[in-house]
Amino acid sequence: MNFIEVQRLTKLYGTVRAVDDLTFRVEPGRVTGFLGPNGAGKSTTMRMVVGLDRPTSGTATVGGRAFRALDNPLRHVGALLDAGAAHGARRARDHLLALAHSNRIPVRRVAEVLEETGLSAVAGKRVRTFSLGMRQRLGIAAALLGDPAVLMLDEPANGLDPEGIIWIRTLLKRLAADGRTVLISSHLMTETALTADHLIVLGRGRLLADTAMDTFLRQHTHRRVRVRTSEGSRLHAELVRAGWAAAPDGSGGWLVEGAEPADVGALAARRGIPVLELADEAPSLEDAYLRLTADAAEFVSATPKTQEV
Numbered sequence: 001m002n003f004i005e006v007q008r009l010t011k012l013y014g015t016v017r018a019v020d021d022l023t024f025r026v027e028p029g030r031v032t033g034f035l036g037p038n039g040a041g042k043s044t045t046m047r048m049v050v051g052l053d054r055p056t057s058g059t060a061t062v063g064g065r066a067f068r069a070l071d072n073p074l075r076h077v078g079a080l081l082d083a084g085a086a087h088g089a090r091r092a093r094d095h096l097l098a099l100a101h102s103n104r105i106p107v108r109r110v111a112e113v114l115e116e117t118g119l120s121a122v123a124g125k126r127v128r129t130f131s132l133g134m135r136q137r138l139g140i141a142a143a144l145l146g147d148p149a150v151l152m153l154d155e156p157a158n159g160l161d162p163e164g165i166i167w168i169r170t171l172l173k174r175l176a177a178d179g180r181t182v183l184i185s186s187h188l189m190t191e192t193a194l195t196a197d198h199l200i201v202l203g204r205g206r207l208l209a210d211t212a213m214d215t216f217l218r219q220h221t222h223r224r225v226r227v228r229t230s231e232g233s234r235l236h237a238e239l240v241r242a243g244w245a246a247a248p249d250g251s252g253g254w255l256v257e258g259a260e261p262a263d264v265g266a267l268a269a270r271r272g273i274p275v276l277e278l279a280d281e282a283p284s285l286e287d288a289y290l291r292l293t294a295d296a297a298e299f300v301s302a303t304p305k306t307q308e309v
């Protein structure tokens with residue numbers, strides 16, 4: 001009973017349909033990535049799950065119950081929606097102690113989550129002296145405090161350094177492997193691809209996809225091969241003659257759409273063209289996501305960029 005369920009959920013702000021007839025279920029045992037362009041309705045949906053906003057219609061429940069109806073809700077749902085939520089004048093440990101007291105959470109959990117999030121050494125410092133990454137860790141500590149079966153985190157890697165990003169990725173996977181329900185919203189496609197097993201994608205408040213990561217990649221990308229040769233223009237001409245679409249990859253090689261390495265390798269061998277490098281290009285989540293959301297993005301830059309490292 002630890003799933004998040006959203007049924008026909010709708011939220012209007014004036015005439016803006018922030019969330020529009022949304023239905024999905026977030027299952028335990030896996031990390032679910034919650035994606036969508038700016039303004040797609042992710043935060044509004046998450047706020048309704050934890051009772052910070054009221055639906056115009058429809059329901060958002062945890063384990064079949066409204067968040068407001070849960071006793072000691074932090075013991076059921078840990079949420080990180082705004083890492084700035086802790087009072088700046090409070091010491092980190094006191095912030096967590098106050099949350100523990102008000103939710104009947106054993107005090108020993110405070111030391112445990114401080115340790116888990118790497119904050120033990122700064123537990124006595126005031127929150128206003130914390131860096132963005134330290135505040136983020138404190139927000140994550142608060143979400144973990146009640147040892148909840150459901151975790152919902154908005155941009156969990158925000159402000160974390162490279163070591164911190166690996167830490168949060170490993171932590172989220174472990175929490176899901178323990179059988180918890182983990183929902184993370186993010187705009188970081190590379191990080192989401194490394195962390196999530198399942199995706200829920202919104203566009204303009206509506207559901208665009210609710211799919212396993214590998215299915216999503218298969219559905220919204222096609223395979224391609226990267227090839228490098230000392231005779232680029234000859235290879236290009238041969239590829240085109242054989243019916244393949246090939247385009248420069250921007251660093252001296254070629255990308256052949258829809259091909260497998262064997263197709264390109266065999267063709268080059270038949271024509272006696274030296275191949276210096278030949279690689280299957282793994283489909284990227286960024287490509288798949290941009291393809292799916294192209295029509296649903298409200299705010300689009302003049303020159304959309306797709307390169308990501």
Ligand SMILES: Nc1ncnc2c1ncn2[C@@H]1O[C@H](COP(=O)(O)OP(=O)(O)OP(=O)(O)O)[C@@H](O)[C@H]1O
Nearest residue numbers: 013016017018036037038039040041042043044045
């Ligand atoms: N309190 C509010 N009052 C009025 N409009 C709001 C309010 N909160 C959100 N909105 C609007 O609702 C829509 C959805 O916003 P929301 O913050 O849920 O999107 P999001 O997917 O979380 O976006 P982002 O990725 O930029 O955080 C937007 O058009 C936003 O302007």
